[in-house]
Amino acid sequence: MLQKIQETTKFIKSNTKYNPEIGIILGTGLGGLVNEIENAEIIEYKDIPNFPVSTVKGHHGRLIFGMLGGREVLAMQGRFHYYEGYEMQLLAFPIRVMKNLGIDRLLVSNAAGGMNPKFKVGDIMFINDHINLMPGNPLIGPNDDEIGPRFPDMGEPYEHSTLALAKEIAAELNIPVHEGVYAAVSGPTFETPAEYRYMRTIGADAVGMSTVPEVIVARHAGMHVFALSVITDLGGMEEVAPVSHEEVIEAANKSEPLMTAIIKELLKRL
Secondary structure (H helix, E strand, C coil), X not given: CHHXXXXXXXXXXXXXXXXXXXXXXXXXXXXHHHHHCEEEEEEEHHHCCCCCCCCCCCCCCEEEEEEECCEEEXXXXXXXXXXXXXXXXXXXXXXXXXXXXXXXEEEEEEEEXXXXXXXXXXXXXXXXXXXXXXXXXXXXXXXXCCCCCCCCCCCCCCCHHHHHHHHHHXXXXXXXXXXXXXXXXXXXXXXXXXXXXXXXXXXXXXEECCCHHHHHHHHHCCCEEEEEEEXXXXXXXXXXXXXXXXXXXXXXXXHHXXXXXXXXXXXXXX
């Protein structure tokens, strides 16, 4: 893995003038943030050695380098999911590359189903913890001590100080936000009513099919993490209409300007 990380890093460095300090992962329907990146340089996933390729609608599959909030950033416009057939280790490979590029801070967004009765479609939830309900962990297998420890601590997967700063910014911008626990499942099916009840019972406020593998690897590498969910459906509530992927994308698109405003201001203050 280390050899592949170095090969990919070398290719990326030879194709951009930037030295990004912050990495951003944009979830389903949330890729429009890249329109705010100034003086952007773009590398297609398909052109990057060892990189997987996004296969899901709403995920464009591009690395975008540039300036955002006065900081040099690297944004992933599109991510990879377990349900696409990728192994857990490959899902988080881009995080390894980010770390090798010198990035030590990761901002993650996703579209999620709301299970907390206080939520409504379009709300933003800052993630303060997660529950891994996926069938595996990206750290399974031999551990390379050059990359991270065998048994990384997950007592603070989402940095408390950054979460507090983001809440302060949201209040200043008059953007209502929630804070809660994100449950990660494999997908690609949306959850059954019984599964929603189960996840709510064990303490989850929202559910999605991403984020956790990336966060686990980021913490393994010693990176600081902040993550948020845009609530795109209320599958966890009673008497709700069936959910479609198109509706998820539509709801995410509508909330994207609010997420973008928070992230831009957060970057200025980190």
